[in-house]
Amino acid sequence: MKKLLYIFTLISSFLLAGCTSETENLFGESASNRVEEAMVNAQKILVEAPNGWLMKYYPSSQQSFGGYNVLMSFTAEGEVTVSADIADPGAKSTSLYRLKEQAGPTLTVDTYNEIFHFFSDPASGVGATGLGMEGDYEFTIQSATPEQVVLKGKKTGNTITMTPMPENETWEAYLTDIKEAEQKVNYVLFSYAADGEKYDVTKSYRTLAISHEVDGENVTEVFSYIQTKEGMEFYSPITLGGMEVSKLVYDSASGTWKSEDGKAVLSGETTPPALLFANGGPWFVTYDGMSSYGQSYVTSGLEKMSSNISGNNSLD
Incomplete structure (x- = not known):
């Protein structure tokens, strides 16, 4: 009986050791490695798009403001250049980005970008005071291939897709077409x-x-x-x-x-005129109530008007 117990204990020890080793391979060593490999793969894909990416960006968890075309180009050194249809078609802004592990591989634009952070700026002039458009600048990477990158906004939970921009189309031409379509x-x-x-x-x-x-x-x-x-x-x-x-x-x-x-x-x-003159009117637009995008057009117009008026160099 003692011999049988000894043999049973010995066999159980071997089986337990084998299971422990297999468990470590499946859930220990590979768990962190998988995230690291996913980040390396994602950066490689982001950097290698010859003409950057078209991001279909939806700020606000309820998509209250609709979606926006954001063009992004990434470098291996950690820089990202951005254009978007909330700015002038020829405007670009460059800042830093980072890939990090945060409940999975995460893409973050973590230094101020004049164009991209407009969507998360609480003082943008769009949306409620102190909240703005409530957009994301951190995204969990759901999947990444050379054909499409799928992201999920960490704050909004919105699905954000990125596809490569065609190599034969300039960013400015693309955004100009968007502007004309919206008109x-x-x-x-x-x-x-x-x-x-x-x-x-x-x-x-x-x-x-x-x-x-x-x-x-x-x-x-x-x-x-x-x-x-x-x-x-x-x-x-x-x-x-x-x-x-x-x-x-x-x-x-x-x-x-x-x-x-x-x-x-x-x-x-x-x-209908009844809608325009509802609530007693009159209707008016204030400069402070405009977005920075709208203000730039007003400022440009005032400068042109000022230059055409002799002796008047003031925008007051």
């Missing part, structure tokens, strides 16, 4: 028609608030979109009238935006 969306009110049903739509920033009836009650759903050269691409599809629509493409012939099959149509409506 076509110069309406406050729209109507949306899908499968014979028509809905009232109000635009704010890059969001569409669509009113419709559910069980006899009027409901408003807000759909966030990013401006593309072709039209609008939604963060989450519009699901109305028995249809799911992920993007609307501008049709120059009709001046409307249509789904790919043409069955859903978004039309701009002339803003």
Whole structure:
């Protein structure tokens, strides 16, 4: 009996040692190594894009301001250069970025970037005072390939995708096209028609608030979109009238935006005077209430006006 116990104990010790070694290989040594390898791989992918990346960036956890085109180029030395459609098409700003382990591989733009940090600046002039657009500057890397990098905002939880910019297109030309495409969306009110049903739509920033009836009650759903050269691409599809629509493409012939099959149509409506003069008026714009982007245009215009007026060099 003693011999049997001895043999059983000996065998158990060997089995336990084998399991411990295997466990260490699976969960110990490789756990930290996997994150390190993921960061090295991600940086290699980010740096090797010849013309940088197009980031489809959504600030605010509710995507309250819609999405924005952010162009980014990374160097192996830790620098990132940024352009975006919230600034002049030719504007660029360079700062530092870092890849670090923080509950997984994380990309962070951790020194001030005049363009990129506009989205997280609490005093940007857009959004609530002291909050701004509540955007991210730290992102958990969900996946990274030369074709696409998928990020998740650490603060907002928003999914952010990055795809390589075409090598034959300059950043300034791309952002100029975006600006021209957005000028076509110069309406406050729209109507949306899908499968014979028509809905009232109000635009704010890059969001569409669509009113419709559910069980006899009027409901408003807000759909966030990013401006593309072709039209609008939604963060989450519009699901109305028995249809799911992920993007609307501008049709120059009709001046409307249509789904790919043409069955859903978004039309701009002339803003009625009653809306403009509601609440007693009058309507006015203040310089302090503008974003830095808007202020730059006002300042530029004032400088040009000032230079054309003899003896007047003041912007006061």
